[in-house]
Amino acid sequence: MLDRRQLAHQYIAGEWRDGRSSRVYQNLNPFDGSLVAEIRLASIEDIDEAYRAAAEAQTVWAQVNPFERQAVMEKALRIWEGYRDDIIQLVADEIGGTYIKAAIEFELVKNFLREAATYPLRMEGRLLPATIPGKENRLLRLPAGVVGILSPFNFPMCLSMRALAPAVACGNGVVLKPHEEAALTGGTLLAKVFEEAGVPRGLVNIVVADVQEIGDAFLEHPIPRIISFTGSTAVGRHIAEVAGRHLKRVTLELGGNSALIVLEDADLDLAVDAAVFSRFTHQGQICMCANRVIAVKDVYDAFLEKFVDRVSKLKVGDPRDPQTVIGPLINRRQVDRLIQVVEASIEQGARAAYRGPVDGNVVGPVVLADVREDMACARDEMFGPVVAVMKVEDEDEAVRVANNSDYGLTGAVITRDVERGLRVAMRVETGMFHVNDGTVNDEPLVAFGGEKASGVGRYNGEWGLEEFTTLKWISIQRERRQYPI
Known part of the structure; x- marks a missing residue:
């Protein structure tokens, strides 16, 4: 059974603790106004600690055998399935989700975890021809490093896990900032699942913070290489501008009409x-x-x-x-x-x-x-x-x-x-x-994303694998090269 009191904390460097902000956020049930949780918010210092913890843990996680990483992801899936009834109830209480909606979202997260569990064995390299005699060209797919994720309140479990699961499976560290109105369903719940699954301490971090207090600190921090955001187009434009100034990659899933x-x-x-x-x-x-x-x-x-x-x-x-x-x-x-x-x-x-x-x-x-x-x-x-x-x-x-x-x-x-x-x-x-179907569809193997003001990049399947990895070219000169000068 989920302990909501535990979930009403930050999860930083493998510890459940209060944030360092002076502010306490009251997370209220949108249907009846009852108190779901009180959370002391994270400060800029907490965000810095979370990113540093993710970077340190990532160097260890990236060296773990791919079969072991796959086993951890598969365990996370089993843990998720075991919390089904508690999760359905939490969705209703925290974000006002109906039983139908919660059941759909629960299954989507299962699908994302199941697909992400295949990623460790798909981090394949290639040997490519060379124009220079005696040269061997190797192209390696590697973790990007640390990923910063910002997720919204509407489908918080799904839209957090859609980035979190592939990022972790590919060997990255993660700092996730859920929307404060979905702090549990979109953040600390997922941390609990990965903690029980056995990821290294500090690899997955959850910071619940008010953007009015932290400003752009989450985006501007020097450690994350990728920023993944799901939310409004207006906020997405700002994130893209800030990330661009700092030469960070972005994946943006934005609004729709x-x-x-x-x-x-x-x-x-x-x-x-x-x-x-x-x-x-x-x-x-x-x-x-x-x-x-x-x-x-x-x-x-x-x-x-x-x-x-x-x-x-x-x-x-x-x-x-x-x-x-x-x-x-x-x-x-x-x-x-x-x-x-x-x-x-x-x-x-x-x-x-x-x-x-x-x-x-x-x-x-x-x-x-x-x-x-x-x-x-x-x-x-x-x-x-x-x-x-x-x-x-x-x-x-x-x-x-x-x-x-x-x-x-x-x-x-x-x-x-x-x-x-x-x-x-x-x-x-x-x-x-x-x-001959509705507009609401999401499949774990199919590229998900929009055009125009609806976003940049694609999630799911092989495209999710690409979004959260990087490519490195290593050449080996196996015989003495003749240089032109």
């Missing part, structure tokens, strides 16, 4: 199922969620009627109830921001085809119909259970509208003609796209 296209030949029941899943999973607090549903005029009215009917029946409320589909948003700021977007869109001419009530941090689902491209709900990423439904003339206009966004994370199309769906997929400017 994904579109789900419903063509005139669509199976409307499938379209409704896909749209409900794509928009309302975890209250719409997923970067892959379908912000916009774009329906061709021939099926617009029929789709909207079926969609509203289905949305109106979604169970809203306590995330601890297994039947609940829509629980609370993470905090009141997110609620207020979402309501402002809804009101602004209605003032611009959108029609509220369905609008659920607001109770504390729980926002009932909202379906905005007759949405135009210039409306707030079509332009902005809405991190909540609100969806913009748009009518277009035909397939060409649907593609144009889908591409009319700064973002390019994911998308989907519903059509009975698979080849037509593939053509649409090729025309929409995103890093990922799905035919």
Whole structure:
């Protein structure tokens, strides 16, 4: 059983302890406001200690036999599976995740751990031809060193582990800064799993800190070679700028304004199922969620009627109830921001085809119909259970509208003609796209990432292996070289 009192600490240099900040963060349940944990925050000095511990442990870990590293990763997977019930409950209490959401996220983390366990045996080298007689060229794949990870509150276990597991498996040290509102699920829980799995002390470090106090110290520290960030595009731009000044590599998975296209030949029941899943999973607090549903005029009215009917029946409320589909948003700021977007869109001419009530941090689902491209709900990423439904003339206009966004994370199309769906997929400017499915998909073997303002780099599979390693060329001159001078 997980000891939440232990998890309510920093994990630095292999020790569970308080941070050195004078500030104590109260981690509150977003549904009922109850106290989940009190955490004394980390200071700049704590961050420095964490990075130095990671660097020292990494030199030891990188020399461990790859089969032993694989065994540690496999043990971490077994430990994770053993905590399932505790984890499901913790997701509900800390971030308001429903049972459905927590179960999905739990399985995603299992998949990431399972795939990462293969990485130690895939750190392969190559022998390459040489233009110079007697030369042997060796290309080695090596750990990058130390990785700094920043993760968000919405899918904290998944989005932390997606970087943490491959980074560790590849032989790196890690300092992870989770969002303070997901400090346990996105941070110390994962440290507990790796501690029990037997990684060297100091290899994995968790610092829970307020950016207002630490500034850019996490990014500017000289030790980390790579910064991995998942979160908003605005923050991602800043991280990229700071990292660039210090010549650090970055992997950025940022915001989205994904579109789900419903063509005139669509199976409307499938379209409704896909749209409900794509928009309302975890209250719409997923970067892959379908912000916009774009329906061709021939099926617009029929789709909207079926969609509203289905949305109106979604169970809203306590995330601890297994039947609940829509629980609370993470905090009141997110609620207020979402309501402002809804009101602004209605003032611009959108029609509220369905609008659920607001109770504390729980926002009932909202379906905005007759949405135009210039409306707030079509332009902005809405991190909540609100969806913009748009009518277009035909397939060409649907593609144009889908591409009319700064973002390019994911998308989907519903059509009975698979080849037509593939053509649409090729025309929409995103890093990922799905035919006859929803926009929310993540696979451990498939490259995950976006285009445009949705990010830089790719996670998962062989691409995750590349992101957290570096290449080194070593040449061996086996016979006397004749130099030109």
